[in-house]
Amino acid sequence: MLMNTLIMIIFMMNAFIDRGRELAFLEKRFQSGRAELVVVYGRRRVGKTFLLRRFLAGKRGVYFVVTKLGDILRELSEAIGEQLGVHPPLLRSYRELFKYVAEQCRESRLVLVIDEFQRLAEHDPVFLMELQAAWDEFLSDTKVFLVLSGSSVGVVERTALSSSSPIFGRRTGQLKVKPFAFSCAKEFTPGWSCEDKVRAYAVFGGTPAYLSLLDSSKSLLENIKSLVLEPGGPLREEPYFLLAAETREPLRYMAILEAMASGAATLGEIASKSGLSSSELPRYMRVLEAMLDIVEKSYPLLEEGRRGRARYRIKDNFLRFWFRFVRPNLYLLELGEVERVASRIAEQLDEYVSTVFEDVALEHFSRAVPALRVGRWWRGDVEIDGVAIDEKSKVAYFMEAKWSKHPLDKRVLRELERKAEAFDWKIGERREVYFLYSRSGFTFEAEENVKLINLEELCAQPCT
Structure with missing residues (x-):
């Protein structure tokens, strides 16, 4: 299977690149000592499995993937037995599963990860309804750390995060794992x-x-x-x-x-x-x-x-x-x-x-400007790669990115100034600041309210 091959490759990587925030979020919830029900989701291939296995390292826990919709309870029981080194009884219902899990984490923390849970939730809605009942009745009084992880973003949001979900109001955290930025x-x-x-x-x-x-x-x-x-x-x-x-x-x-x-x-x-x-x-x-x-x-x-x-x-x-x-x-x-x-x-x-270079520049621009509202802007034939506004200070920031093999001259700045005139937010009152991004540098120097960013500066950004 391609997916298994890709996961193996990720596991063989020498470095765990980024995901520090995601790991910190999971660790903080883990250290709470209370019962936790966390939903982790994101598109396929974004590294959810690697993140969760990394989080599980050194912890008492069980990792289970819903690969096929057969005898889930038997397969889960086998996974618990193999990974915890115990002999669980025959589990004939989800309630019995949750009862057994509760017994295993009365005194010490137990992590149970159910990956691709949305397959089970869609196939058998009883699963989430039984989880709701068990959580309300006894699981919330234990030290369980239950993670429901899924790849079909829309299905996860509908089955686990929406107000119509049986576990609405029970989850203690949610984490959307996104692809890396540049x-x-x-x-x-x-x-x-x-x-x-x-x-x-x-x-x-x-x-x-x-x-x-x-x-x-x-x-x-x-x-x-x-x-x-x-x-x-x-x-x-x-x-x-x-x-x-x-x-x-x-x-x-x-x-x-x-x-x-x-x-x-x-x-x-x-x-x-x-x-x-x-x-x-x-x-x-x-x-x-x-x-x-x-x-x-x-x-x-x-x-x-x-x-x-x-x-x-x-x-x-x-x-x-x-x-x-x-x-x-x-x-x-x-x-x-x-x-x-x-x-x-x-x-x-x-x-x-x-x-794509415009996206890379917009990522840097969004972090560089002290403004909360950042995005692209277009009207008619006028397009601006990036615009940001600071309501409090009445400052508008404008950005242009050029993937040219030649250094940029001041004509690019003048063209951006001309396009900025079409953006009518607080025109006549605002101060304007311009950001130019270039693959090949510039033929002029930066000046007040004009920032010049070259490729080396973009590549020097830390991974955070």
């Missing part, structure tokens, strides 16, 4: 130039399972060929496997994502390019956005929720890359034309990277 993703490629670190992030995104496959002794293009393009490459059909595992109509979702990867950003554009009708498209978009968490809807800053202003984009860089460069060339790859496809990618890669 500041941490770059740590997977030691020895590569900063330019190639950005390119690698543009191709493989922030998913630890993908990043851990990279061989930094080889070039980025060699990694793309061996991991994505060549027959048997572990990521060659990854998007199809992901959609086939989570949806009933994977080919329809693939058509939508391919349309988005080619530049479609509004519902009308996506419907036109994907071949779906405008009436049926929203249903599929809701699944991609809310259930799978791989598409995001955004609005211009200060125009959130305004009708007709939304844009959609693929959140995951690898999926965006695959649907732009691999999916349209699958017929060539099937013919063995790996080098031909790789050559096409090499020719067009920096054009593709330029849009």
Whole structure:
């Protein structure tokens, strides 16, 4: 199984990159001494399993994955026996399971992790109802540390986090594990130039399972060929496997994502390019956005929720890359034309990277400005890569990022100043500060209210 292979690779990594906040959250809950019911969730491949196993290290606990919907109680009983070195009795109901767990943690802490719990919750709703009853009756008075972990984000939110969930009001914590931002993703490629670190992030995104496959002794293009393009490459059909595992109509979702990867950003554009009708498209978009968490809807800053202003984009860089460069060339790859496809990618890669560089710059910009409201902004033909406002100080921050092989001159600054005039928040009252991000440096010096950030500064960001 591909998933098992990826998990094994992550376990073989020498360094546990980041996840310090997530571990600290779990450890703090663990140290409470009280009964804890924590929900951990996030998209597939983001490292939930590795995080939880890391947390479990040195603790008295049981880790169980719901892999198939058969005799769950028997399998759980066997896992408890093997991992705790005990001989549990025959468990014939979830209530008996929770009774036994309660007995095991009356005096000392016991961690029980049920991974992919959403499969069980959807298949057998009695599970969560029995957990609710057991928690109210006796489990909450023990030292149990129960973790329900799941990958189908929408299902987890519905079954465990919504107000209609049987365990609503019982959970003591929740943790959404997200892909790495660039500041941490770059740590997977030691020895590569900063330019190639950005390119690698543009191709493989922030998913630890993908990043851990990279061989930094080889070039980025060699990694793309061996991991994505060549027959048997572990990521060659990854998007199809992901959609086939989570949806009933994977080919329809693939058509939508391919349309988005080619530049479609509004519902009308996506419907036109994907071949779906405008009436049926929203249903599929809701699944991609809310259930799978791989598409995001955004609005211009200060125009959130305004009708007709939304844009959609693929959140995951690898999926965006695959649907732009691999999916349209699958017929060539099937013919063995790996080098031909790789050559096409090499020719067009920096054009593709330029849009991801805007995301990398926005990440840094969001941390650099003392403002709570940060985002992109567009109106008509005017687009600004990043805007932030400080209501208290009446300061507006504007950002532009350029992935150019030539140093930027002052024309870029003047163009950003011109575009800022279209952003009408407190115009005439506000102070304006400009941030410029460049792959290749600048031909002029920074000045008051103008910040210049080069690639080296972006790569020097700590992973936090």
